[in-house]
Amino acid sequence: MAPLWWARAPSRRDGELEAYREEIRDSKWCLCILQGEVEAYREEMGDQVDTGCYIGAYLNELSQLKSGEEDDQTTLTVDHLKANILELFLAGSETTSSTLWWAMFFLASNPQAQQTMQEEMDRVVGRDNTPALAHMDRLPYTMATIFEVQRMGNLLPFAIPHKAAEDVSLGGYHIPKDTTIVFNLSHGLLDPKYWQEPTQFRPERFLTEEGKVFKPDHFMPFGSGKRVCLGESLARLEVFVFLASLMHRFSWRLTDDTVTWETSTIISRPPNFFVYAVSRKEEAK
Ligand code: HEM
Structure with missing residues (x-):
């Protein structure tokens, strides 16, 4: 018998591995939606700067870092921005709501x-x-x-x-x-x-x-x-x-x-x- 503390670990049992894969597919799908959001934001805002919203503040910081001196240049990209937003949604909402549940x-x-x-x-x-x-x-x-x-x-x-x-x-x-x-x-x-x-x-x-x-x-x-x-x-x-x-x-x-x-x-x-x-x-x- 598996020890108690493994009881809900993802495993190959009962299609759990498939459900795990599904979650990864969902994350990729969310990243595509976020890509669309970032593009729509860029189109709407053009050269205007709006640091009151997360996407705007991030893109503004990114462009400042990229145009800086060579030593200051950053490895951050728009992919990191999308990953950050996804993380805030997944890590920040489902965890708390499931705890309340x-x-x-x-x-x-x-x-x-x-x-x-x-x-x-x-x-x-x-x-x-x-x-x-x-x-x-x-x-x-x-x-x-x-x-x-x-x-x-x-x-x-x-x-x-x-x-x-x-x-x-x-x-x-x-x-x-x-x-x-x-x-x-x-x-x-x-x-x-x-x-x-x-x-x-x-x-x-x-x-x-x-x-x-x-x-x-x-x-x-x-x-x-x-x-x-x-x-x-x-x-x-x-x-x-x-x-x-x-x-x-x-x-x-x-x-x-x-x-x-x-x-x-x-x-x-x-x-x-x-x-x-x-x-x-x-x-x-
Ligand atoms: C009851 C609710 C929550 C639980 C039980 C929980 C639990 C965890 C656990 C176990 C980790 C992994 C830590 C490790 O690897 O040692 C983690 C990481 C993280 N959580 Fe939460 N979390 C909760 C709510 C939140 C909320 C509300 C946010 C954001 C608003 C959040 C953002 C993050 C982030 C960004 C990380 C990654 C941190 C890093 O890798 O440096 N979490 N959380």
């Missing part, structure tokens, strides 16, 4: 955790206010719940491939320079060596005895080191604001419909499910 699934399936989170928000935020970033530090259970969602959701089982810059020895293995290294993030999120009953949803595992949020070193849903996720801070804020607002206003419960799972590729896909949302104002009446 996982959160809804785990909380709708765990009424006790949901209730504890709501009680904490009622105490700190108040029933008639809206959760805001300023409340984050005073909502340890809510923050621990987001960690637990990230742990169990295991959104990106593998970090982006990296390359060894030099020969290195690690854990008794010799890794020659230029070897491609793919870091298995699931290991630190789901391995029973690190977590008691890792398949159970328990936000409390991220709280100290004093009730403070605690983040163990092996918990790395955003990767680690120099190439750690560029959007980590933004993603944390986004997930907090959306999830806290949704839980503060409504109570969520799974319907009796069947939960169905889809093939995962680079991202671990949350399941398809239906929920009842009950306004907490109605509930209180």
Whole structure:
């Protein structure tokens, strides 16, 4: 049996490799669309400079660098611009929205955790206010719940491939320079060596005895080191604001419909499910 932390790794099973290829084909298709956008922008703007938009600012910087002294010349091209935009769309939106989707699934399936989170928000935020970033530090259970969602959701089982810059020895293995290294993030999120009953949803595992949020070193849903996720801070804020607002206003419960799972590729896909949302104002009446 494959160890738990490999459970959602892309494999040849069930056409997963084909789904992976499809994702790469989709990326190429997106790059073609972006090429069209850049060309349309150039046509419309001609020699005008508009640094208020990303494409404009990038092209302006590029032309300045290219016309600079030889030493200042850049290797950046329009292909990098397209790759950057694609990265912001793929890395920046699907990750956060899928995390929220996982959160809804785990909380709708765990009424006790949901209730504890709501009680904490009622105490700190108040029933008639809206959760805001300023409340984050005073909502340890809510923050621990987001960690637990990230742990169990295991959104990106593998970090982006990296390359060894030099020969290195690690854990008794010799890794020659230029070897491609793919870091298995699931290991630190789901391995029973690190977590008691890792398949159970328990936000409390991220709280100290004093009730403070605690983040163990092996918990790395955003990767680690120099190439750690560029959007980590933004993603944390986004997930907090959306999830806290949704839980503060409504109570969520799974319907009796069947939960169905889809093939995962680079991202671990949350399941398809239906929920009842009950306004907490109605509930209180
Ligand atoms: C909950 C949401 C997110 C998760 C779980 C996540 C996770 C990750 C992971 C695991 C990596 C690979 C790190 C490594 O190779 O060590 C990564 C890279 C990256 N992420 Fe995110 N990410 C999220 C949201 C975002 C957002 C909102 C943005 C941008 C607005 C973003 C932009 C990037 C970029 C640009 C990289 C590549 C960084 C580099 O190679 O230097 N991510 N992310």
